Amino acid sequence: MMRPPRIALGAFMLESNGHAPPATRAEFEAACWLEGKALAADLARPAPRAPTALTGFMRAMDAGRAWVPVPLLAAGAGASGPMEQEVFDDLLHRMEDGLRAAMPVDGVFLSLHGAASATVEVDPDGVLLARVRAVVGPEVPVIATLDLHANVSRAMVDHADVLIAFVTNPHVDMAERGAEAAAAVRAMLGGMRPRSGFVKLPMIPPATSQNTDAGPYADAIAFGRGFLDHEVMNVSISSGFSLGDTPKNGLSVVVTTRTDAARAQAVAEEIARFIWSSRGRWTARLLPLAEAVQRARHAGADPHAAPLLFADVADNPGGGGRGNTVWILEAFHAAGVQGAVLGVFNDPELAAEAHLLGPDARFTAHFNRVETNHFSHSFVAEAEVIALHDGRIVGRRGIYAGREVDMGPMALLRIGGLRVAVATQRRQLCEPAMLEALGIDIAQVRSLVVKSRGHFRAGFDEHFTPDRILEVDVPGLTTVVLDRVPWRAVPRPIWPLDPGMEWAP
Ligand SMILES: [Zn+2]
Known part of the structure; x- marks a missing residue:
């Protein structure tokens, strides 16, 4: 044998x-x-x-x-x-x-x-x-x-x-x-x-x-x-x-x-x-930030408007992004957007502070107080701790279905009309359990802002069909506007950086 x-x-x-x-x-x-x-x-x-x-x-x-x-x-x-x-x-x-x-x-x-x-x-x-x-x-x-x-x-x-x-x-x-x-x-x-x-x-x-x-x-x-x-x-x-x-x-x-x-x-x-x-x-079509703000304001103000999902594709931890840029957060906050959930921000210091202060605490939240990446400037706002979690998640849909994911200690903060999910580990928001662990009912969210390029589509398909998904143009390490990348090592010529090039196998 x-x-x-x-x-x-x-x-x-x-x-x-x-x-x-x-x-x-x-x-x-x-x-x-x-x-x-x-x-x-x-x-x-x-x-x-x-x-x-x-x-x-x-x-x-x-x-x-x-x-x-x-x-x-x-x-x-x-x-x-x-x-x-x-x-x-x-x-x-x-x-x-x-x-x-x-x-x-x-x-x-x-x-x-x-x-x-x-x-x-x-x-x-x-x-x-x-x-x-x-x-x-x-x-x-x-x-x-x-x-x-x-x-x-x-x-x-x-x-x-x-x-x-x-x-x-x-x-x-x-x-x-x-x-x-x-x-x-x-x-x-x-x-x-x-x-x-x-x-x-x-x-x-x-x-x-x-x-x-x-x-x-x-x-x-x-x-x-x-x-x-x-x-x-x-x-x-x-x-x-x-x-x-x-x-x-x-x-x-x-x-x-x-x-x-x-x-x-x-x-x-x-x-x-x-x-x-x-x-x-093979081209990218992005929504300018100012238009995203308008759309989110409308979704928050009109209960009959369709809820929208905004993808922060330029700060996707699933592509090496830091998961902490605040361009959209800052703009939504300044415009008084209501009913929006944003996440997941990678900010270990902020997550630890929220855990130390405990539920219902009010404090001045300082995002990116130690981050040095030039895309990730700091943002300071009055916040309330509304939920805490140890960050051990088991995925239920899409790329993490059936797998354990460790987000590290997580917190949900209320900042004006926004709720902001913060985690200790750098992970893209592509899995509904990452928000549900913090008590969020995704069906009730008016605008959801995800730090993810595309895997969120398989995680949030229950609530957001492709026509309700908008890819927002803000700066970041994972921008899809390739002209903005300071290329060093890609072979040239290459499409689309050299659009007139000829090639055959
Ligand atoms: Zn991949």
Whole structure:
């Protein structure tokens, strides 16, 4: 009888904004840094911290023949700046040592984001896959899932057998993609030797043009998936994370076939041509702040007006934003807007002060008293503490559904006609439980201002249909107005920064 296959498991989830402060070990520890037995224990919990692609992979493997999971290390910090180099080096060594100690393994599965950078290394995902490949050798399957915003490099494609990117934005198919990876592992254990084609387009579309329910990205994905057949097993179109600002920035197409390398490359090129010809449709449409104020005033004053959701897309913690800019807060407060909820502001000092003062306390709230980022100026206003929470949330919709998220101590402050949610950890407001924990009934909110680029759409779809969502133009680290970004490292020419450029795969 053959022994059950031993599959090594790991995760490395970081989206690095090249203009945000470096990602520290503390950030990983507050979100997810689980090794060996601690990772195994987490994966056995009903609401794990480990990424959903990993739990989806495990569930699919469990549904098949016997196998032996070998958990190595799961590290994730969401989105931040480039990772401190020594933290990445440590992660790499731990992953490598764990894998070496686990040998022989019959396969490796990694849940990767694909848009990490470190303060020195520009392609940590590629380096990690290369090290894993060096330990296991050329014959052992190495399969990874990627975020839809991955900035895919040639090294990533070369050192993995199969790369499987999310297909949905907001991301709600992580478990499905993990299951697809499990099927690929099983097929490779049965003797399949897949081949990949890869095209990188010189294209960094604005983040708000990348939703997959409708529009150019939906069309690109539908076109790509039209090639799936008995030979083409996966088509991954990764729009990329433009603000990474690295040499590997750009939209990419990875096509995996069961046997045929030439077909994989030909299909990748055909999809790339289709996307390039549609590039003019990948544009951002933003609402000026003054108009947002008018719309919010109206929503607050007229009980028959439709409630509105305003997205602060330029200060999205899910893209490396600080989650604390006050442009919209200041403007709504000055205009006397009523019935609005804004959040979640990342301000550990303010959250701690509210917890110290306790419920019903009135005080002068000072936002950003220690923040140094130039987009995040301070804001001072009279406030009342109306709710407190320890910040341990279990997501119920969208990207955090079924996962534990630690916001750190949270507070809800009343400031004039506004209620403002403040947290200790930097997280995007994409999950209704983040507000419900503070006693907010979202159905009663007249205007909701979320610090999030797009994942809120899957969390707040119960109350805000797309026609009630407005993307507001204010300054910030995650602006989608790409002309405002002080680019350093993206390859040039690149669309849309160099609109007249010519290109063919
Ligand atoms: Zn993403």
